[in-house]
Amino acid sequence: MPAAAAPAPPAPAALAAKVRTLAPSMTRSMQRVAEAVAGDPAGCAALTVTGLAELTGTSEATVVRTARLLGYPGYRDLRLALAGLAAQQQSGRAPAITTDIAVDDPIADVVAKLAYDEQQTLADTAAGLDTVQLGAAVSAAAGARRIDVYGVGASGLVAQDLAQKLLRIGLIAHAHGDPHLAVTNAVQLRGGDVAIAITHSGSTGDVIEPLRVAFEHGATTVAITGRPDGPVAQYADHVLTTSVARESELRPAAMSSRTSQLLVVDCLFVGVAQRTYETAGPALAASYEALAHRHRR
Amino acid sequence: MPAAAAPAPPAPAALAAKVRTLAPSMTRSMQRVAEAVAGDPAGCAALTVTGLAELTGTSEATVVRTARLLGYPGYRDLRLALAGLAAQQQSGRAPAITTDIAVDDPIADVVAKLAYDEQQTLADTAAGLDTVQLGAAVSAAAGARRIDVYGVGASGLVAQDLAQKLLRIGLIAHAHGDPHLAVTNAVQLRGGDVAIAITHSGSTGDVIEPLRVAFEHGATTVAITGRPDGPVAQYADHVLTTSVARESELRPAAMSSRTSQLLVVDCLFVGVAQRTYETAGPALAASYEALAHRHRR
């Protein structure tokens, strides 16, 4: 703090009020300027001294005098404050993104709404995730001899994503999309192995079946599902709950459930990476290195 | 609207993201400037060109160049934007910096940080997405005879996700992971067809090659990438930019880029669904119906 001469810090936002307070002590032309500034901060922020002087039918000198009266060292600083104020106003008005996506929504609205929705989904998922269960799943996976991941349809991609990442840090992980192959492989599992089933509905037979087999062969089983009370939970040692967002015609459930599932999967992955940091760190670096060579400069 | 000449509206708030996106295409000194700006918007807003140049140990010219690259007409406007951003940060809406994920973070922290990060990524992506380009891509896809999607690695899953969804609304879409098959198929494309390449780095040869072939055969080409200036853009009629999050050892780039890519892909999908609502609506309902039968009660 340089201390000393600063009598008052330049006003943060209450500009309109300041204008009213000071108006009586202003001359006619200064009032015109102050009025313009208070009336349209955003607009004025876009103007130079000369511009604002012309707009208000006054001179540059008057504009500067007004800025001084309002507590700023000069017009430049008033303008900066104005820009800040404008930005705040802008962000203040939250667009009506609570409504569903309509067929005739302009593309910009679609983007805003989807982004908002997915953010919401993430928040819900994080809030609803049982960290104890997650921790247990992480421990199991970190020490597993082998990890199988089951998922079909949209969840199949999430399963692949998880397996891909686990592989990257040196674990033996496989994603099984084909139900037959999944069961065939599940038979191989035994204690110390981990099986993870991903299903939004919690009742996808193609995924439940391999999980059941794994469960019965003594593997530690994990279910990532939106229905923690669904059939899949029966064979799961640990259940990780994904959030269930409202769906609509233009926004299939698969969309937000995928977002939710991916967050859970990421958490699982990072947790495992932490526990196996000794090997995971170098492995990640190595795979990064290997990929770099596939890119042109 | 002054029509043609405005390629991108000056960024409103997602400046940190923009810096990260553009950083690779910056020179060393420009990066220093960009870093300073992203690191302390409020502080930089208080500086003149000369001041910022001195602070970063560069010249005025470099500062101006950086401002231009970030999408502003000059330093003055960047400074104004900075002031706005600073004000927003001050008043709650503070997308301030999170700490990185540490090896010894408790699992609950991991969840919170990951969720926050992905939310941030979504916000950045939405803010940085060029709706004009998106609209053009949507139009092309909605009227396409056939749509090919290319992606390998983590982006491959996103490609599959997109293809899966487009198929669901009755479009002819294929995701190609195998580079050879992708090229083989790209040869079949012609005017009226659409090819979409998904690559975070913008320089994945396996993905660029098929896009080039598609481009040369007259298909409308779209690139979804974090490097809008990368090699992939060369053969893309429309470039959709995904956000680039800072990465770290425990949070590989693949993670947040995937979040970003999926949002873009979702927007693309919903846009297409809107335009083809007549057929998309019933198709979605039908596929939903069909799936329900695979679930046990």
Next chain:
DNA sequence: ACACCGGGACGAAAATATCTTTCATATGTG
């Protein structure tokens, strides 16, 4: 009622600060 005077509001233009452009030099790369 009218001429005159002091005081402050006001703007034109000079002075200064700030921003932008140009151009020559430095730097790194094949």
Next chain:
DNA sequence: CACATATGAAAGATATTTTCGTCCCGGTGT
């Protein structure tokens, strides 16, 4: 070693601040 690119010094263009003289207003003396 040639080439392309990055970079900063300084010239050039704008924007802001200051200076300074004019003008208007109300009061005052004749």
